[in-house]
Amino acid sequence: MRISVVGTGYVGLVSGACFADMGMNVTCVDIDQAKVQRLREGHIPIFEPGLEPLVKRCVAQGQLHFTTSLPDAMANSNVYFIAVGTPTGEDGSADLQYVLAVAKEIGEHLKDYAVIVDKSTVPVGTADKVRATIQAELDKRGVSIDFDVVSNPEFLKEGAAVDDFMKPDRIVIGTESERARAIMAEVYQEFSRNHNKIMFMGVRDAEMTKYAANAMLATKISFMNEIANLCDAMDVDVEQVRHGIGSDSRIGYSFIYPGCGYGGSCFPKDVKALVRMAHEADVKPYVLDAVEARNADQKKVVAAKTQRLLGNVKGKRIAVWGLAFKPGTDDMREAPSIPFITRMLEAGATVCVHDPEAMTTSKREFAPKWIENGQLIYCNNQFDAVKDADALVLLTEWKQYRQPDFARLLASLKAPVVIDGRNVYNPRRMKALGFTYEGIGRR
Numbered sequence: 001m002r003i004s005v006v007g008t009g010y011v012g013l014v015s016g017a018c019f020a021d022m023g024m025n026v027t028c029v030d031i032d033q034a035k036v037q038r039l040r041e042g043h044i045p046i047f048e049p050g051l052e053p054l055v056k057r058c059v060a061q062g063q064l065h066f067t068t069s070l071p072d073a074m075a076n077s078n079v080y081f082i083a084v085g086t087p088t089g090e091d092g093s094a095d096l097q098y099v100l101a102v103a104k105e106i107g108e109h110l111k112d113y114a115v116i117v118d119k120s121t122v123p124v125g126t127a128d129k130v131r132a133t134i135q136a137e138l139d140k141r142g143v144s145i146d147f148d149v150v151s152n153p154e155f156l157k158e159g160a161a162v163d164d165f166m167k168p169d170r171i172v173i174g175t176e177s178e179r180a181r182a183i184m185a186e187v188y189q190e191f192s193r194n195h196n197k198i199m200f201m202g203v204r205d206a207e208m209t210k211y212a213a214n215a216m217l218a219t220k221i222s223f224m225n226e227i228a229n230l231c232d233a234m235d236v237d238v239e240q241v242r243h244g245i246g247s248d249s250r251i252g253y254s255f256i257y258p259g260c261g262y263g264g265s266c267f268p269k270d271v272k273a274l275v276r277m278a279h280e281a282d283v284k285p286y287v288l289d290a291v292e293a294r295n296a297d298q299k300k301v302v303a304a305k306t307q308r309l310l311g312n313v314k315g316k317r318i319a320v321w322g323l324a325f326k327p328g329t330d331d332m333r334e335a336p337s338i339p340f341i342t343r344m345l346e347a348g349a350t351v352c353v354h355d356p357e358a359m360t361t362s363k364r365e366f367a368p369k370w371i372e373n374g375q376l377i378y379c380n381n382q383f384d385a386v387k388d389a390d391a392l393v394l395l396t397e398w399k400q401y402r403q404p405d406f407a408r409l410l411a412s413l414k415a416p417v418v419i420d421g422r423n424v425y426n427p428r429r430m431k432a433l434g435f436t437y438e439g440i441g442r443r
């Protein structure tokens with residue numbers, strides 16, 4: 001089977017490589033010429049565990065190709081996945097300009113029947129817009145070609161993207177066409193061997209399923225963050241509460257870790273887009289508004305704790321472990337580290353940062369003046385960052401930060417203050433070791 005994946009980012013590259021690994025002949029398309037050139041030279045533009053050997057293997061076997069030319073890719077396949085970005089637009093809705101630009105180009109070059117698959121996260125009704133955009137181009141050309149537009153939202157998580165794609169919980173396919181259904185079943189048959197994971201549904205149902213899944217997960221996190229703040233105020237340990245409620249199978253343990261707020265390229269933008277959809281549908285989004293408001297506020301909690309413990313931070317040295325929005329990625333989109341570090345820099349602190357993978361990507365997020373004036377210092381070693389610092393702030397729970405040499409940490413810090421934005425350390429143990437420790441809702 002020959003397929004094309006348009007947009008070679010986190011989703012497009014992972015999907016393309018995983019399809020290729022299952023024996024399909026895959027062409028990944030991107031308008032970013034430098035990215036395509038680098039991929040052809042064997043450089044993987046993102047950090048994602050297991051992705052580099054997978055891409056290299058598929059390229060070596062002749063299963064995976066990279067191009068900037070969509071028409072070339074289309075000439076070799078009849079299933080086109082659209083996996084371009086859908087960032088937040090000015091009014092909070094998903095900006096569909098990249099999706100519709102691809103649809104237009106498909107319409108300009110379509111020759112035979114094809115299935116166009118929306119893999120990008122797109123609002124309810126987008127498949128109709130993609131169909132209309134393609135049809136308008138066919139009409140301009142004066143040709144009549146049959147095609148189907150299918151919704152196939154992606155549920156992979158960064159940091160575990162390859163595993164998630166290879167072993168999905170479910171494969172949601174929205175289509176009303178029997179012909180497209182048969183082709184999509186063939187595309188995904190190898191990912192569904194263990195038991196049938198494919199869920200066919202209506203196109204609009206599939207589009208909403210993606211938003212509902214992300215909004216539900218974001219709601220769990222915001223709910224738990226609110227409980228953690230209550231625990232802080234009421235002398236309760238949220239870890240005990242987390243265990244206490246997670247053991248109820250109706251609640252479960254996943255996505256109830258409180259912390260410094262959810263980030264990433266999906267939850268913040270998708271909750272906003274769903275709020276926008278609700279307004280357009282004249283439904284009041286009470287719950288979603290609260291989820292967003294809690295998250296915006298949660299991203300300020302660690303800064304407030306730091307300022308409370310250190311007093312005026314002007315002239316203080318603050319070490320930060322973790323920049324990426326979560327472990328296992330170099331992605332900085334909406335990372336809680338950005339507002340925290342910016343606030344500390346603006347308040348006059350010197351901030352010494354370390355991250356195992358996001359040092360390069362994070363540099364784009366801060367004004368160059370902070371590095372030039374020496375207030376923002378990048379450290380290649382996590383212990384260089386804490387040397388003579390007035391506090392250590394943990395913002396991303398990378399494995400290498402979980403069990404550090406505490407004696408070395410204590411000796412390195414100027415003041416033994418640890419603010420744990422991810423609740424990875426044990427408060428009692430930290431206190432016994434001589435640290436002033438503060439987590440999120442840890443009493």
Ligand SMILES: NC(=O)c1ccc[n+]([C@@H]2O[C@H](COP(=O)([O-])OP(=O)(O)OC[C@H]3O[C@@H](n4cnc5c(N)ncnc54)[C@H](O)[C@@H]3O)[C@@H](O)[C@H]2O)c1
Nearest residue numbers: 007008009010011030031032083084085086098120121154
């Ligand atoms: N990142 C995730 O974990 C994740 C998971 C599930 C779903 N999604 C959704 O998938 C979509 C893509 O997300 P991403 O994180 O992979 O984005 P990304 O920004 O990493 O990649 C998008 C790519 O599309 C390319 N592109 C833009 N316009 C193009 C065009 N006209 N032709 C060819 N290429 C073009 C860009 O150059 C870029 O390389 C979004 O809708 C997102 O919400 C993301």
Ligand SMILES: O=c1ccn([C@@H]2O[C@H](COP(=O)(O)OP(=O)(O)O[C@H]3O[C@H](CO)[C@@H](O)[C@H](O)[C@H]3O)[C@@H](O)[C@H]2O)c(=O)[nH]1
Nearest residue numbers: 154155156157158221255256257259262263264266325326
């Ligand atoms: O209990 C938790 C779990 C997560 N987070 C935070 O939530 C954010 C998102 O984490 P995660 O969901 O693991 O990563 P993403 O890669 O953003 O994946 C989400 O967004 C993707 C894009 O839509 C979906 O495909 C995935 O299913 C969905 O989990 C991160 O900042 C995490 O630190 C918490 O604060 N507490």
